[in-house]
Amino acid sequence: MNVDYIIVGFGLSGLSFVEQLEKNGKSFMVYEDSSQTSSRVAGGIYNPVVLKRFTLAWQASEQLRVAVSFYKDVEDKLCKKLVEDLPVLRRFNSVEEQNNWFESCGNLGLNEFLSSELVRSKNTAIDAPFHYGKVKHTGKIDINNMLFFYSEYLHKNNKIIKDSFDYDKIEVKEGLVCYKNIVSKHIVFTEGFGMKNNPFFNHLPLQGNKGEYIIIKSEALQLKEAIKSSVFIIPLGQDMYKVGATYNNEDKTSGKTLHAKEELQKKLERFLKVPYSVVDQVAGIRPTVKDRKPLIGTHTDYQNIHILNGLGSRGILIGPTVAKKLYDHIENGVLLDKDIDIKRFNILG
Known part of the structure; x- marks a missing residue:
């Protein structure tokens, strides 16, 4: 099989890049093994302001305009309600x-x-x-359903393979990347924290930050808005709310922890005055970078091997913008901004 692109990983960054390929009529195949969960457990809020310090997030105005339009296009494409205004x-x-x-x-x-x-x-x-x-x-994206329904769309069109990716089976030839029975012009890695196992890019300073949420039920709470205090409370409907998140730079395991649950409940109970019950807990490792900027670019030694990663805790806002920048870089030779290009670390990559 010959394609224009192989995409490895299908979280927010993978979906953002795949949508660029779809809009531009490029052929592709996605490999996804669901090993990385940070996109699926994220709160889903798009918000341009850092609410701890009352400052504007990095390039937030530009990213917000691109992101809202992007997600509404995806919503229309999938014929599913995915985007809602949420104060x-x-x-x-x-x-x-x-x-x-x-x-x-x-x-x-x-x-x-x-x-x-x-x-x-x-x-x-x-x-x-x-x-x-x-x-x-501000608003909320139903990330979990968006990824699920988009994955189903790709499956129906034979554009996704749900399998672990074996780096040892990559063959790089002049102008081509061969993987098993697929010959591609380019390969783009969008693996989130899974990049730590990628021999082409694991030298890059992806740190990882574990985030956990609890899901609570409270009939008495009756919130119609997302509330940010020491934790976020995000309405999910039917008296259910997502509460979080934790930020742990030390724990790189994917499992849920009792410590995080207790920490979130302690913070919540400082200002919540009605009964609630914890009905679920979710965890994932955010792909964070030491300078808080994404990892975008092309490998120094292999001009058809690329990366789209490091979106951190604001992936909803950042993803669509940087995906387009990477696409324009690959297809049209547009230079990447220095603050997102992996070349800024002055090492192989």
Whole structure:
């Protein structure tokens, strides 16, 4: 079989690049073994503001415009409801935090996303004596269903193979990459934290950050918005909520931990004033990088081997933008931005 691209991995980065290929009429085959779960367990919120410090996330305005349009196109393609507007409220812990918020509202860039009106607390299920600030232009992507239905779409069109990838079976020839019975012009690795096992790119400084969420049920909570305090509370419907997440730079295992569950419950109970029950827990390792920028680019020694990785905790926003940048780099010779190009680490890759 001859294709234009082999894609290895199918999380947010893989889907983002595959959609670029689909839009441009390129042929491809995806290899996916579901070993990496960070995309599937993520909260799904798209939010351009770092709510701990009231600052704008990296290139957030540009990425938000691209991402919302991108996900609505995917929604239309799959004929599934995947995107919803969801208000995000930042719970204030003090008058000082209120003042910092309103000061930030006047900053260039942030004034587009931070509401200057104080949102007074009406829901007695949450202790919020200092009320809330509202982030504008936020929403939620149903990531798990998006990946599931897109994978089903690829399966129906014979464009995905659900199998582990064997790096030893790659043969690189001039202008071609051969893998088993597939001959391709390019191969793009979008493996998330699985990159640590990739002999072509495992020298890159992908650190990994484990995140865990608990899923709770509370009939009394009755939230219609996502609330950010010491943890996020994200409505899932039918009195279910996702609460998290933890950030653990040491634990690189994929399993759920009692310590994370207890940590999340302790933080939640500082301000939640109604009964709830924990009905599930999920965990995954975010593909994070020491400089908090993605890993995008082409291997130094092999001009048809590429990487799209390191999207971190804001993959929903970042993915569509950097996928297009990598596609334009490969197909049209467009130079990558220096802050995302893997060449910035001045080592092989």
